[in-house]
Amino acid sequence: MQQLDPAEAEIRTWCTGYLAETLRLPREEIDPNAKFARLGLDSAMAIFFLTAIEEWLGLELSAEIVFEHQTVADVARYLARLPEVATKLEQRAT
Amino acid sequence: MNANGRPAEASLNSLVDLLHRRAAEQPEDRAYVFLSDRGAEEASLTFAELDRRARAVAARLAAPGKAGERALLVFPPGLEFIVGFFGCLIAGIIAVPMMAPRRGGSRDGSAAIISDSRPRFALTSPALLAARPDVIERYRELGMEWVVVDPADDAAPPPVVLAAPGRDDVAFLQYTSGSTSAPKGVVVTHGNLLANLEMICVSLGNTRRSTYANWVPLFHDLGLIANVLQSLYLGTLCVMMSPVAFLQRPLAWLRAISHYRVDASGGPNFAFDLCVARFKPEQLEGVDLSCWHMAFSAAEPVRAETMQRFAATFAPYGFDPKALYVGYGLAEATLIVTAGRRGQGPVTRTVSRDALLHGKALPPLAPADTQVAVSCGRAGAGGRVAIVEPRTCRRLGPNIVGEVWVAGPHVAQGYWHNPAATDATFRARIADEGDAPWLRTGDLGFLDEDGELYITGRIKDVIIIRGMNHYPQDIEDTVQNSHPALRRNCGAAFIIGEEGGGEQLIVVQEVERTFRNKVADEDFVGTIREAVADEHEIAVHKVVLIRPGAIPKTTSGKVQRNLTRQLWLEGTLEVLE
Secondary structure (H helix, E strand, O other): OOOOOHHHHHHHHHHHHHHHHHHOOOHHHOOOOOEHHHHOOOHHHHHHHHHHHHHHHOOOOOOOHHHHOOEHHHHHHHHHOOHHHHHHHHHHHO | OOOOOOOOHHHOOOHHHHHHHHHHHOOOOEEEEEEOOOOOEEEEEEHHHHHHHHHHHHHHHOOOOOOOOEEEEOOOOOOHHHHHHHHHHHHOOEEEEOOOOOOOOOOOOHHHHHHHHOOOEEEEOHHHHHHOHHHHHHOHHHOOEEEEOOOOOOOOOOOOOOOOOOOOOEEEEEEEEEOOOOEEEEEEEHHHHHHHHHHHHHHHOOOOOOOEEEOOOOOOHHHHHHHHHHHHHHOOOEEEOOHHHHHHOHHHHHHHHHHOOOOEEEEOHHHHHHHHHOOOHHHHOOOOHHHOOEEEEOOOOOOHHHHHHHHHHHHHHOOOHHHEEEEEEOHHHOOEEEEOOOOOOOOEEEEEHHHHHOOEOOOOOOHHHEEEEEOOOEEOOOOEEEEEOOOOOOEOOOOEOEEEEEEOOOOOOOEOOOHHHHHHHHOEOOOOOOOOOEEEEEEEEEEOOOOOEEEEEEOOOOEEEOOEEEOHHHHHHHHHHOOOOEEEEEEEEEEEEOOOOOEEEEEEEEEOHHHHHHOOOOOHHHHHHHHHHHHHOOOEEEEEEEOOOOOOEOOOOOEOHHHHHHHHHHOOOOEOO
16 A cells, blocks of 8 residues: 555544544544545535634635545645645644 | 615616616715635625626627526626626526536536526626636536626626616526426516515614625525615625635624624524634634624524524624524515514514424423424515415414415515416415415414414425525435435435534435345445435435335325434334444
């Protein structure tokens, strides 16, 4: 299996945890490659998901992110490449 | 002009008259401001600018023989919708507001709306054109003429002389009724709009100082009529923000109310819950809500607990609990039917839960037998409300539950090109009361001795989620189309109330015998969730798969949704693992 970059892996783990809690599903049932719609997320819930990511990271993000990137894997990959996200995660680690 | 500085409704013939009058009397006043996602002013329109730009759009639409043609309005949030809408009205083209189809969604209600209304034009903005080329691609074969409303284009309109519309002319079609497979476009005339705008104005006690703020989408009648058109009627400013911005940062709505000293603003019940759920004192520094006199809750059932929580949370910011305001309405009556009174606060009544189940509003017999009902106010000026036994069509007395019927100048003309449904809904007669036509709302409720209306339920099965109506048969169809193993006419969709006020959609569905052993392998649950989210924009909370023949049906073979719901709540449905 391909190794994920640590920031991407951390975001993935957080997102799967959030979705498992929100959707009341066991964590292992949240497939990072499943489209949000398939997991049972409508667009309002997708926006609430983004708001939760914002609060976790302490950053303001555009709601478009969860419409343009429709899986946990895609969102994590996109966010991990934003410089401000990388900085936040590093600060948190130290 | 009357004392409030607004035009006497009787002196206007159309919304076009209204717009021209605003542009002539207060050309430089700002009519609309659109806020960016960060709360900065992104665009604005004065009354004169709106009038000029709408006339320019009208000149592009109008030509001999085109009056009465339809134009689809597909706009992202912004002020272009308003320019396009008035462009249509000035040109005598019937506006058909529609939600932009969801990205990647394969099927939704838009195809049926287009095939029902047969629009010649489709109006949109440069932003949608750039961001969503798939929308135009999707409808390419329908041959609609796309007209782009450019917000930057402020050229003087060509001098085209257009016939002024009259009160009986159709202004727009409101597609919020009927299932997605067979949508019904409510035919709203200029006269209906003017009557309802006057009703809203009088009921809310609005004046020239009633600044508005709105985030409700404009394809929704609450956003368009109660906010954008009402503020034009008053000649006041309406501050707008996008629905997504509201969902993402609900407190930005409250900050806008404080900053612009807004008098009237509202939304469906869930909006008030969302503000409480996201309450953060650090985001409300300096916010003063004492200007907010009309916090109206409409478009979905109002919960007393929601109002109490909201009032308690925001009282420290100057919010007056008496500002909470409840109304009742439906697209078939243009918008509002009943409304409360300014400054009074919600009227509630404690009734016997048991008696209410039997159709009567009586005082509770025991402390455990109480239910708090929230009044939706009284019939608006010029309108009438009756409670009628839905089978015998006899009028019922006070405190007896029956169907809510409505009459008045705000009742729309009927459903677009659908005489059978129009007759059944718009031309009802009360037994022994002559030939006067009444509108059947399909809602159940009672009137008290003072004429206050309390809504208690619905005759039709309608699922209301975040202020949008959904029909269970549409959701069941979607489910059954999503996989061949899912048996047709053998499923039920319904909602259950959750603690804390949310409503959850449950889908119960039979699986064909031949697929029974594959339930574990095939991801039926994921397939169903994806199909329902794509086509209806709602999340299925729980998918319950059952064996063939397990869904309760009537002797005539109709699925019994309520009984299915009850069995599910009791845990007696036999679920396939």
